[in-house]
Amino acid sequence: MAQKVFADAEAALDGVLFDGMTLMSGGFGLCGIPENLIRAIRDSGVRGLTVISNNCGVDGFGLGLLLEAGQIDKMISSYVGENKLFEQLYLSGKLQLEFNPQGTLAERIRAGGAGIPAFFTKTGVGTVVAEGKETRDFDGETYVMERALTADLAIVKAWRGDTEGNLVYRKTARNFNPMMATAGRVTLAEVEELTAPGALDKDMIHTPGIYVDRILQGATYEKRIEQLTTRPRDAARAQESV
Amino acid sequence: MAQKVFADAEAALDGVLFDGMTLMSGGFGLCGIPENLIRAIRDSGVRGLTVISNNCGVDGFGLGLLLEAGQIDKMISSYVGENKLFEQLYLSGKLQLEFNPQGTLAERIRAGGAGIPAFFTKTGVGTVVAEGKETRDFDGETYVMERALTADLAIVKAWRGDTEGNLVYRKTARNFNPMMATAGRVTLAEVEELTAPGALDKDMIHTPGIYVDRILQGATYEKRIEQLTTRPRDAARAQESV
Amino acid sequence: MAWTRDQMAARAAQELRDGFYVNLGIGIPTLVANHIPAHMTVTLQSENGMLGMGPFPFEGEADPDLINAGKQTITELPDSSYFSSADSFAMIRGGHIALSILGGMQVSQDGDLANWMVPGKMVKGMGGAMDLVAGVRRVVVVMDHVEKSGAPKLLTACTLPLTGKRVVDLVITDLGVFEIDRRGAAGMTLIERAPEVSVAEIQAKTQAQFKIAA
Amino acid sequence: MAWTRDQMAARAAQELRDGFYVNLGIGIPTLVANHIPAHMTVTLQSENGMLGMGPFPFEGEADPDLINAGKQTITELPDSSYFSSADSFAMIRGGHIALSILGGMQVSQDGDLANWMVPGKMVKGMGGAMDLVAGVRRVVVVMDHVEKSGAPKLLTACTLPLTGKRVVDLVITDLGVFEIDRRGAAGMTLIERAPEVSVAEIQAKTQAQFKIAA
Numbered sequence: 001m002a003q004k005v006f007a008d009a010e011a012a013l014d015g016v017l018f019d020g021m022t023l024m025s026g027g028f029g030l031c032g033i034p035e036n037l038i039r040a041i042r043d044s045g046v047r048g049l050t051v052i053s054n055n056c057g058v059d060g061f062g063l064g065l066l067l068e069a070g071q072i073d074k075m076i077s078s079y080v081g082e083n084k085l086f087e088q089l090y091l092s093g094k095l096q097l098e099f100n101p102q103g104t105l106a107e108r109i110r111a112g113g114a115g116i117p118a119f120f121t122k123t124g125v126g127t128v129v130a131e132g133k134e135t136r137d138f139d140g141e142t143y144v145m146e147r148a149l150t151a152d153l154a155i156v157k158a159w160r161g162d163t164e165g166n167l168v169y170r171k172t173a174r175n176f177n178p179m180m181a182t183a184g185r186v187t188l189a190e191v192e193e194l195t196a197p198g199a200l201d202k203d204m205i206h207t208p209g210i211y212v213d214r215i216l217q218g219a220t221y222e223k224r225i226e227q228l229t230t231r232p233r234d235a236a237r238a239q240e241s242v
Numbered sequence: 243m244a245q246k247v248f249a250d251a252e253a254a255l256d257g258v259l260f261d262g263m264t265l266m267s268g269g270f271g272l273c274g275i276p277e278n279l280i281r282a283i284r285d286s287g288v289r290g291l292t293v294i295s296n297n298c299g300v301d302g303f304g305l306g307l308l309l310e311a312g313q314i315d316k317m318i319s320s321y322v323g324e325n326k327l328f329e330q331l332y333l334s335g336k337l338q339l340e341f342n343p344q345g346t347l348a349e350r351i352r353a354g355g356a357g358i359p360a361f362f363t364k365t366g367v368g369t370v371v372a373e374g375k376e377t378r379d380f381d382g383e384t385y386v387m388e389r390a391l392t393a394d395l396a397i398v399k400a401w402r403g404d405t406e407g408n409l410v411y412r413k414t415a416r417n418f419n420p421m422m423a424t425a426g427r428v429t430l431a432e433v434e435e436l437t438a439p440g441a442l443d444k445d446m447i448h449t450p451g452i453y454v455d456r457i458l459q460g461a462t463y464e465k466r467i468e469q470l471t472t473r474p475r476d477a478a479r480a481q482e483s484v
Numbered sequence: 485m486a487w488t489r490d491q492m493a494a495r496a497a498q499e500l501r502d503g504f505y506v507n508l509g510i511g512i513p514t515l516v517a518n519h520i521p522a523h524m525t526v527t528l529q530s531e532n533g534m535l536g537m538g539p540f541p542f543e544g545e546a547d548p549d550l551i552n553a554g555k556q557t558i559t560e561l562p563d564s565s566y567f568s569s570a571d572s573f574a575m576i577r578g579g580h581i582a583l584s585i586l587g588g589m590q591v592s593q594d595g596d597l598a599n600w601m602v603p604g605k606m607v608k609g610m611g612g613a614m615d616l617v618a619g620v621r622r623v624v625v626v627m628d629h630v631e632k633s634g635a636p637k638l639l640t641a642c643t644l645p646l647t648g649k650r651v652v653d654l655v656i657t658d659l660g661v662f663e664i665d666r667r668g669a670a671g672m673t674l675i676e677r678a679p680e681v682s683v684a685e686i687q688a689k690t691q692a693q694f695k696i697a698a
Numbered sequence: 699m700a701w702t703r704d705q706m707a708a709r710a711a712q713e714l715r716d717g718f719y720v721n722l723g724i725g726i727p728t729l730v731a732n733h734i735p736a737h738m739t740v741t742l743q744s745e746n747g748m749l750g751m752g753p754f755p756f757e758g759e760a761d762p763d764l765i766n767a768g769k770q771t772i773t774e775l776p777d778s779s780y781f782s783s784a785d786s787f788a789m790i791r792g793g794h795i796a797l798s799i800l801g802g803m804q805v806s807q808d809g810d811l812a813n814w815m816v817p818g819k820m821v822k823g824m825g826g827a828m829d830l831v832a833g834v835r836r837v838v839v840v841m842d843h844v845e846k847s848g849a850p851k852l853l854t855a856c857t858l859p860l861t862g863k864r865v866v867d868l869v870i871t872d873l874g875v876f877e878i879d880r881r882g883a884a885g886m887t888l889i890e891r892a893p894e895v896s897v898a899e900i901q902a903k904t905q906a907q908f909k910i911a912a
Contacts, residue, residue, distance in 0.1 A: 028746045028783070029769040031762065054783070079823035081769075087821050097821075102745065103787025103829030107358070110784040115577030115619055116349070117380035119361040121791060122832040126810075126863030129828065138359035138389075147380075159763075164527075164563040170445060171780050172747050173763040178782045182578060198562035203412060204446040205565035206782075208535045210505045210527070210580050223762035229770040230757045270532045270569070271555040273548065296569070321609035323555075329607050339607075344531065345573025345615030352570040357791030357833055363577060364618040368596075368649030371614065401549075406741075406777040413566050414533050415549040420568045424792060440776035447779035448568075450749045452719045452741070452794050465548035471556040472543045 004165050004215050005194065009040035012188050012214045016153055017041065020048040024109065024151040024180040025063060028054050029081075030226050032173030033062045034157040034190045036218035041155075042069055050074040052109070052151055054102060054176055056086045061224055067095075076149070078102035082226075101129060104146055106179060111148035113182025113211075118147050154184025157218075158207065161191035162198075165212030166205045174206065181211045190218045246407050246457050247436065251282035254430050254456045258395055259283065262290040266351065266393040266422040267305060270296050271323070272468050274415030275304045276399040276432045278460035283397075284311055292316040294351070294393055296344060296418055298328045303466055309337075318391070320344035324468075343371060346388055348421060353390035355424025355453075360389050396426025399460075400449065403433035404440075407454030408447045416448065423453045432460045486629075486658040487678045494519045495656050495676075496585050496626050500526050507531060507576070507616055509586030510554040512626045516585055527563070529581055531612040533572045536564030553612060573612070577619040584620035586613060588627040588655070590642040593692035595652040595666030597625060598644035610647060617648035629657035630689050638662065638672070638692040659686050662694060673697050700843075700872040701892045708733045709870050709890075710799050710840050714740050721745060721790070721830055723800030724768040726840045730799055741777075743795055745826040747786045750778030767826060787826070791833040798834035800827060802841040802869070804856040807906035809866040809880030811839060812858035824861060831862035843871035844903050852876070852886070852906040873900050876908060887911050 006012035023041075027033030038057075042065045049072045056075055057064035066072050067085050074096035080086045089095035100108065101123045111119055120143035124130045130144040137143070156177040159170035167189055169177055181187050189207070194217040248254035265283070269275030280299075284307045291314045298317055299306035308314050309327050316338035322328045331337035342350065343365045353361055362385035366372045372386040379385070398419040401412035409431055411419055423429050431449075436459040487495065489512050497519035500506065507529045508516055517539075520526045528537040530552040537552060538559035546557035567575075575581065590598040597617055600610040617623050630636055638655065650666040661676040672694040674686060683696060701709065703726050711733035714720065721743045722730055731753075734740045742751040744766040751766060752773035760771035781789075789795065804812040811831055814824040831837050844850055852869065864880040875890035886908040888900060897910060 029765065031746070031765050031769070077823060079825040080821050081823065081825075090821055091818070099823055101824050101828035102783065102826040103791055103833070106783035106787050107356075107791075110574070111361070113578050113580075114349075114574035115579060116361050116363060117383075117385055119353070119358050121358060123791065123829045124862075125832070127828065127860045129824075141359075143359055162563065166563060166565055168445070169780075171761065171763040171774070172744070172765055174445075174780055174782050175747050176783045179784045182574065182580070196562075201446070202560055202564045203410070203416075203566050204443070205567075208565040208567060208575070209563060210529075210535055210575060225760060225762050225771060226765070226769040227771070228760055229754045229772075230760060231754045233756050271551065273532070273551050273555070319609060321611040322607050323609065323611075332607055333604070341609055343610050343614035344569065344612040345577055345619070348569035348573050349577075352788070355792045355794075356788035357793060365577065365615045366648075367618070369614065369646045371610075404777065408777060408779055411566075413547065413549040413560070414530070414551055416566055416568050417533050418569045421570045424788065424794070438776075444774055444778045445780050447781075450779040450781060450789070451777060452743075452749055452789060467546060467548050467557060468551070468555040469557070470546055471540045471558075472546060473540045475542050 004212065005163050006214050006216045008216055008219060009036040009190065012216045013037065013040050013044060016186050017044050017046040019046055021152040022050045022052065024154040024184055025051060025053040026156040026175065026177035026180045027062065028172070028175035030058065030062050030224050032157050032169065032175050032177055034155040035062065035222060036190050037155040037188060038062060038065060042066055047071050048073050050076065052076040052149060054105065055079050055081060056083055058083055058226065059085050076100060078105050106176060108146055108149040109176065109179040109183045112150040113179060116148060118145050120145055150183045150185065152185050154180040154187045156181045156187065156189050158189055158191045160193045160195055160200060161189055161215050162195045162200055164197050165189065165209030165215050166200055167191065167207035167212065168200055168204065169206050178207050181207045186213050187211055188213065189215045191215065192218060192221055246454065247405050248456050248458045250458055250461060251278040251432065254458045255279065255282050255286060258428050259286050259288040261288055263394040264292045264294065266396040266426055267293060267295040268398040268417065268419035268422045269304065270414065270417035272300065272304050272466050274399050274411065274417050274419055276397040277304065277464060278432050279397040279430060280304060280307060284308055289313050290315050292318065294318040294391060296347065297321050297323060298325055300325055300468065301327050316340070318342060320347050348418060350388055350391040351418065351421040351425045354392040355421060358390060360387050362387055392425045392427065394427055396422040396429045398423045398429065398431050400431055400433045402435045402437055402442060403431055403457050404437045404442055406439050407431065407451030407457050408442055409433065409449035409454065410442055410446060411448050420449050423449045428455050429453055430455065431457045433457065434460060434463055485678060485680045490515060492626050492656055492658060495661065496624055499583060499624055499654065500524060504582040505529055505580065507581050507584045507620060511587045513585040513587060531572050531576060531616065533567050533569055534564060536561045573615050576615050579619060579621055581620045583622045583624065584616045585624045585626060586616065588625040590637050590639055590644050591625055591652050591655050592639050592642050593672040593694065595650045595664040596642050597647045597652050598642040599647050601645050603645065613647050617651035622653050623651050624654045624656065625652050626656045629659040636689055636691040638690045640692055659689065671695065699892060699894045704729060706840050706870055706872060709875065710838055713797060713838055713868065714738060718796040719743055719794065721795050721798045721834060725801045727799040727801060743789065745786050745790060745830065747781050747783055748778060750775045787829050790829050793833060793835055795834045797836045797838065798830045799838045799840060800830065802839040804851050804853055804858050805839055805866050805869050806853050806856050807886040807908065809864045809878040810856050811861045811866050812856040813861050815859050817859065827861050831865035836867050837865050838868045838870065839866050840870045843873040850903055850905040852904045854906055873903065885909065
């Protein structure tokens with residue numbers, strides 16, 4: 001019987017990495033990133049990667065680890081943000097960067113998984129994003145044609161998953177993970193909790209197991225917070241909780 | 243404060259119906275159809291409808307009621323199936339019919355809700371479905387361009403919904419309902435159980451409330467079964483249950 | 485001796501592999517589910533929005549919210565999942581289903597398939613068939629070798645409106661099994677015959693040109 | 699007297715209507731949430747995949763799985779829902795969000811917006827801004843009237859790479875409020891001034907051509 005469960009990230013990556021490959025990695029900022037698989041890819045030493053991910057982690061965490069190790073040749077992202085090394089490598093010409101509007105990036109990945117080679121969107125018309133791309137009018141509005149994105153390998157992070165690869169995400173850690181799971185020629189999922197089939201509500205599965213080739217329970221989750229913002233408890237509430 | 247909850251189907255339909263309008267109706271066969279809203283539309287007497295729905299109900303139930311009452315001019319569907327009146331009206335030229343492959347229909351509706359005016363698919367290339375449409379090669383394969391579908395009104399059926407319009411569907415009664423909820427200029431949802439906000443799991447909402455303009459709890463649900471298929475209990479199991 | 489419907493389904497089941505996700509059409513293809521080897525994990529997709537389709541329910545336990553693409557009441561399994569029609573056909577169109585087994589009215593020697601309408605007569609509609617043949621990685625058609633009238637169904641070119649062009653990989657009829665090189669130029673090849681069915685009989689009942697496997 | 703950041707946010711809040719679904723950008727637009735009138739139901743969308751964004755968590759209660767598009771920890775409300783990035787931008791692109799309030803570096807008199815990069819200097823990326831300005835029904839930009847250097851930010855044409863062409867409906871600066879007829883030919887109109895700010899001062903600090911509302 002086919003077996004999808006692997007003992008750890010290193011085992012799950014066995015045989016699927018090669019230099020020059022295209023990698024999709026789920027997450028938005030540091031939220032919902034497959035941190036165990038990223039660490040194992042760093043340790044594997046694979047090089048020349050094209051990485052499709054909304055962001056590229058931060059210095060010292062998430063995909064930032066692969067940037068630091070010089071394993072990434074090109075990023076396809078919507079946001080560099082506060083990642084200094086990313087910005088610096090790009091500005092110095094050491095890293096190729098293809099900026100995509102976030103929604104276009106998400107839809108290109110969905111299209112890749114859904115067998116749709118191209119679609120039209122209003123996003124980016126009249127900007128550098130549309131340069132060199134076909135534009136076209138529908139009902140008096142101008143749209144740009146965007147192509148699908150797929151990858152040799154997709155790595156995603158879910159909250160819970162079962163041994164058949166059915167996945168459930170938690171809160172805003174869902175983000176790009178469900179689409180990426182559909183767009184990898186091979187898809188690996190890491191989960192915080194691996195369950196037996198039947199433990200997940202069948203009406204509530206975000207990624208059906210068909211999309212997941214291998215699954216593992218992550219050894220540890222740091223789940224680092226990028227921008228901790230809080231508010232003080234107000235007096236009334238503080239009293240209540242005493 | 244904005245109020246989305248209506249007392250019944252008739253009240254929810256107030257002011258949104260007009261002759262010659264385009265109507266989307268969720269459901270696959272008789273599974274997951276907005277039966278209360280369909281009955282109220284029949285009673286309203288609105289005419290000249292273009293109806294976008296995978297099927298057209300059966301004689302005497304579901305959208306079959308609108309067919310019988312002569313309220314439909316045109317269907318956009320993937321399957322006539324066992325609906326004799328549908329077949330007969332079409333063959334005698336009294337009903338226009340635009341056949342769409344089921345997946346193309348679903349994707350055209352999703353595109354309509356998602357601001358994508360057109361997309362390419364392999365489905366239907368080389369068949370009557372592609373006649374008169376643009377075809378195009380991507381990476382050596384031929385695809386046909388399909389346009390988005392929207393409607394003046396979308397009516398959908400969910401299992402549970404809250405007063406803000408968040409919806410959850412049950413089993414295969416989900417089908418076309420989530421996409422249609424996004425593609426109506428006005429969207430009405432009927433539910434079996436209307437709950438207060440907070441009663442639904444926030445990670446498990448299939449249709450966010452933003453898509454639902456009006457919501458009602460259906461008065462009655464017949465939930466007719468089109469093809470009842472069962473198997474006998476085997477001896478061993480029969481014994482167990484004694 | 486021609487194969488029975490059940491024997492055709494059993495032959496189609498030989499196309500299954502462990503771990504496959506499969507979509508079965510209405511009619512004989514549905515019977516394939518009864519022939520999945522016990523040691524094999526095969527997950528059935530139903531294009532109305534379900535993965536992991538179980539058997540028919542016991543009497544009195546049918547759920548109107550749980551039907552297959554043929555609108556028959558079914559059951560779920562421990563690893564089942566439900567999804568929308570758009571997500572279901574994204575799965576199909578995106579090439580995630582390994583195998584589709586479906587019925588046919590006509591198949592051409594190049595792999596064209598017609599199975600959704602007879603102009604002026606039968607207007608059922610294509611349902612999900614056009615999406616399945618365009619999107620699924622391997623397409624197997626199971627059908628009678630000839631029509632009730634005796635007219636051949638394996639043709640040089642289909643005369644009925646097509647469901648898909650160059651989409652069929654394998655045809656299983658009551659008389660034999662044909663491989664079709666739909667992506668290349670090798671055409672159609674007879675690779676198996678039902679017991680006691682002669683090549684001559686098959687040739688007499690087939691309009692399509694076909695080679696005979698060595 | 700020029701408006702403070704908070705006063706600009708308060709002015710932007712006047713664009714809200716009961717029942718609106720709204721997306722707020724980073725910076726001053728975030729402050730708009732503090733000015734939603736008590737009798738009004740306004741639902742905030744966060745483009746990373748949430749509808750119904752609540753306030754920052756109490757100390758010690760931050761959840762790393764719950765952040766907004768600015769990557770700040772936030773909370774949920776009773777009617778919140780979560781969804782994928784594809785579904786989030788389907789919502790945005792499909793015109794389901796009534797209003798987007800975001801920051802700007804430059805706005806042209808035709809409604810072009812630049813707010814995502816300074817070539818060779820700042821490479822943050824556009825994130826979801828291009829999708830928001832293309833998809834949301836009404837776009838309001840809140841920004842300082844001039845750069846720190848004193849250079850005008852309301853221009854005849856933007857000099858920085860665009861976020862969108864003819865996308866801005868209203869600009870709120872610390873000096874006044876401008877309406878832009880982005881779908882027509884009427885151009886830009888000054889419709890309000892901050893207290894004690896003269897038309898002459900605004901004209902001196904604005905490169906764009908604008909009319910003055912009667």
